[in-house]
Each structure stands twice: as C-alpha cells, then as structure tokens.
Amino acid sequence: MMERKVVEKEISIGPVHPALIEPYRIRLFVNDEIVEDCEININMAYRGIERLLEGLPVEKALLITERVCGICSNVHTWNSVRVVEAGLRIEVPDRANYIRVLINEIQRIASHLIFFGHAFEVLGHETFAMRSFLLREVFMDLMAYIGGNRVMPAVPVIGGIRPRADLTDSLKRVISERINDFEKKYREYVERILADSMIMSRLTGVGLLSKEDAIKYHATGPNGRASGWNYDIRTLMHEYEPFDFEVIVLNEGDNKARVVQRALEVFECLKIIRQILKNLPEGPIVNRDWIPGKMNYTISYFEAFRGELMHSCALDSQGLIRGYKIRTPTPTNLAAMERACVGDHITDAILTIASCDPCLTCCTRVEVINFDESKTMTVMDIMKKYGRR
Amino acid sequence: MELLITSLIAAIISIPYSLIIPGIERKIQARIQQRIGPPILTPGFWAVLKFYYKKDVEPIAFLSRFYKSLIWLGIFIVLFLLFFSMPSWWNILGWASILGLVGLLKLEESLYVFMGAQSQSFLSTTMPVPDLAKGAKGIGIHREFLEQHSAERAIKMMAVGSLPLYIALLVPFAIAKSAMISEVVRVQNPGFFSLAFSLPSNPILFTVPGFLATIVYFIGYVILLNEKPFSILKAKIDVIEGGVLEYAAKLRAGYYIMRNLLLFVLSSIFVTLFLGIPFDPLKPFYLIFNIILSLIMPIALSILVAFSPILTFRQIYPSAVGLSVLGALALIISILGV
Incomplete structure (x- = not known):
C-alpha cells in the first residue's frame, strides 16, 4: 500500500485566479509553506476542435488546426499538413520545407520569449517581463511580413506553402537585419538575467526534476532537455536535415535550467534562420499534384515549442476528416510539473509550473468520466453519486 | 487647541499629498520598463475617488463589521504615527518616543493578520463536489482560504521580517541618548527650537551608524509596506492581495489611503529622525523641506520594485537576519559613540 503523506492543509489556486493565464486549478497539499503534493486539474475550457474537424474536407480542416493555440499556431498547421502528406505520400518541394522551418523557428523564438515574459511575471519581475515582450515584437512583425498575420501566419498548406509566404530578396534582407539587431539586445537581456543574483536565488535549485523522473513522466521538449534527457524530434525530422544546430541539453533539472535551456535554444533558432536565408533553394513552393482520397489512420509527431506534439487522423474516400486526434505537449508535461513542485515553497511551486511552460487550453480534450454508460457526467450526477462536500 | 489645529492641518496636508506619491512611483517604474505609464494622479488620487463612488459591496468575512473597521483603524494608526513625530505632540505623555512609534507600527503590522484571518474571498471557496480528479489525493484535508495563508505569512513577517526596521529606528535614539523624538531632533538641529528655519548642523544620516541604519531602515520600509521584493504576504501569484482582497468600493478607497499614507508617513519619520527636519505645520519651511525630502524613500522604493522579483521565505529569513546584524x-x- 502506498504511504500517504500527512499534510496540514490544502491551498487551492484557480480556476479563477489573476495569476493564471488560463483556467486551470492547482491543488497544493502543504505543510506550512512546503508543498508535499500537487495536483493540477485541467479541462476547464473545452473547445471541441477535434469534433469540429470531423467530416470536413481536408484542405479546409487544416486551417482550423491553427486555432488550437495562439502561441504555437504554426506547429499545429504544419503537423496537420504533415499527417496528410505522409498519409497520401505527397512530395513537398525543398524551398517550401525551408520556409516552413523558417516560420517555425521564428515562432519558436516568439514562444520562448512569451515564456520568459510569463515566467518573470510569476517571479514578480515586471521589468524583465516587459522587456521580453518588447523583444518578441520583432518576431511578431516578421510573422506578419511572411504570413500576413502576427498570430496566425497560416504558412503551410498541403504540398507546400501559401504563395503569399514565399521569400523575396528584400524580405530576406529585412529578416537578416532584424535578427542581427535582436541578437545583440537579446544577448544583453540574457546576460542581465543570469547576472541578477535575486532572480538566480529564486530559480536555482528550485523545482528539481531528475532525468529519471523526466523520462518516467515523459517531460518532453525543453523541460526534458533541461533535465538531461537528450530528446528533440527535430533531429529525426527530414525537414531539419539540411540544418546544422545543437540540441541544448542541461543536466541541472531546476527552474534555472529550464529558463537557461530556452534562452540558449533561441540562439540555435537564430542559427537555423541564418542558414535558411543563406541556402534557400530556388524552385516551386507548392506541389499541387495530389487529390484528396482515402487515407489510413496516420500519426505525425512533431517538436513543438513546448515539447512533443502528435496529430493523427484518417480520411474517407471523399477526402473528409475522420477521427482527428491531437495531443499537445502539455498533457505529457503535466505529471512532470506536479512532480517538480514537491518539496518547494508554495510561491516557488507556481513558478515551477510556469517554468514548464504549460498551455492548458490547447491540451483540453473531451472528457468522458463514466465509461460504462458512455456519457459525460454532470455536476448533479457527480453529487448524486459521491455526495455533496 | 494648538494640538487639535496642527493635527487637523497635518491630516489635511498629508492625505492628499500621499495620494500623489503612488503616481510618481508608478511613473518611475514605467520609465524603467520603457513604458509611458499612467498619469501621475491616476494610481493614487483618481483611483481613490473612483473607488469611493463605486457601488458598495459587502465583503465576505467571518466578522464583517470588524473586517470593515480595520481599514479605518489602519488610517488612524498611520495618522497618529505622523502626529507623534510632530513637535506639537512631543510633550503629550511621552507618546512621541521610540515606544510610541514602535507600538503603532506593530499595530499596523498586525492589521494584516486580522484582515487575512477574516477575509473569505470567492477565489478560494470550496467546490460543491468532492475533488475526484486523479484519485483525489487530498479528500478531507482542511482547505485554507488564500487570505488565511496570507495572514500566516503576515505573522512570520511580524516576527522576523520587520525586525531590521525596529533596530534601525533605535539608532537615532541611541545617538541622542534619549527615547524622545524631541531629543533626536535637538541633537541634529538645535536651531529648530529657536529659529524660524535652520538647516540641521549634524544630521544622523551622515554619520557612520546613521548611514548603516538608513540602509536598514529603507529595507525595513519596503518590508513594512509589503512591497517587492518583500511582498510575500500579497504575492499575486498565490495569495493575490492577501487580507485586503475583499475590500471593495469605499473600503478599497480607504485601503489605498492607508497604504499611501503609510508610504509618506514612514518616509517623513525618516526625515525627522535621520535629518532632524520634522513635519511641523506651524513652521512652513520645515514642513516643505520635510515633504520634499520625504520623496526620497518612495523614489528609491520604486526603483527597487522595478528591478526585484518577489522573494520567498527561503530568501527573506537570511535577508532579515543579515539586515538585523547590520x-x-x-x-x-x-x-x-564611535
């Protein structure tokens, strides 16, 4: 029998709480200030995207996947496109692949910068949070220049990219100038963070997640890599083969490592962007030589900004979507977050969760509680069955 | 009669003036963060006016009337802190002494404990069903209101956090070798008692112990105001605003008055004790000098706040010990007497 820890009280934070950027609930079981156990409850904002996709024509449906998340919109479009391309064996031109990688790395930087903004806001350091949002503007603008929209650039389409997103020489020059300027400012920003002893005292040695735990709880993406787990799907993706970049792996596994890992990853993203601008091949940007038709259930894994992303679906003979499933990085990271909180102060625990960069509304899917009767239980059903507290 | 008039003048001057300070504070922080920031009068003056005219909302508290009265009690405590540092009160029963100041400050600190213990905001209400998610790790465990947790933190801050401030407060009295504020001023500025205006000849701030005590006093000032990096009892990320969470409308306006007044009064007391320029409504030059110099602490505070994260007790305890040693x-x- 598992030994139950004796805890003094429960502090319940959320789902309505000013510190939470999304509706979820954190139950902290604490002794004085020390967290003995943690439970994160999600599923407060179900939007039914998978249900929405059911039966839609594949070309139309894949635009909807971009709406799963506002921060990592491109990864959803690209991965949904990859599912169909893999299932229907559609060849993608090299130039299109390069531009897909470009927009993805631009958005990865924007995502990491929003992570810094949120993490420093949770830390209480408004200046660094504001600064991070200011730096992020460069990449929001670049996304608008390339895709026509700051948040939803909608670059990938089945077989390539939208013609709107093709790179001209002047656009390449603008991107190059902007990232050079950004790198200078960003380097100073990171150096200032690392030199700030007060911030480091909050981050160092807090929210520890060992490599074993990271693997056990499947903490993918930067969270796993900050705990010494060398796992990055980009190294397995053929789109990333032409590019030389390092997978940043740190062994400390604390909040500092998770911040530093992302900080260093941004430099690698810049390295990839420079290689794209230098070696962008000439040629077509989209392959229109395909017709929607029956496709067996196909799965595609992808290295999103927060970890491993899975999209899967099948197409019927008319090319309509059947059984679309999305697993965003956060569900696999949730257990790791709960583990990492234990043993720290309450205030640190919230920081630890923020340092794992959760995106909870994206990961919320339908929840059937009563499998036997195959129906979703209402609050009244639950109260009837389990009683009122 | 003189006592009454000077006290009234002091209240009339200090309350509106203190409402300007948060605007200055916020403007400085915004400039540091490369933002424009709000207009100077908005965070203090207009915010108070706005809340005053909002529809009254009854706070949810164990003892609602007691909870509401704490705000007005807080304003009175802070006002009396200012009065005790004023020359017209120096002869009243020895209140204008280190004991009077420390006593009132301790009362002010304890208000947050009471507020936290009373408030029961909607944000921590228990759900109507048992928590069954993931096997319900904690069924039956006492669930605490966020504000109650803030009250526990307030007790810790009372016990440890604010110690440096009280030690720093002792220094000018030790230099003056008296427990009375009048003697502290006399040591620094003998001309105050005879001339319409004279600059202090020997300000304690410019002595070695005075300088060290100023540093400690400033940090103590930050701690007592619950500002970053020592704002653990109103950390937005967990306990939100702590015990004051349930104050709305007029009570929220009252809370802002109390907080802003404390911001000014502690700074004014610093000018009195460490520079020998008291807040004296009967001597306009001293009054103006005191008011202007009182801006030093809020300005320094706003810079510190802009560059600080919130510290947890892991850092607060050693910081408090280190500062107390200093x-x-x-x-x-x-x-x-070195």
Missing part, C-alpha cells in the same frame, strides 16, 4: 552593528557603533 542594524545591530549600527546600534553598537552609535552606543559606543
């Missing part, structure tokens, strides 16, 4: 060193030097 304060004790200043006290020993001042007693030895």
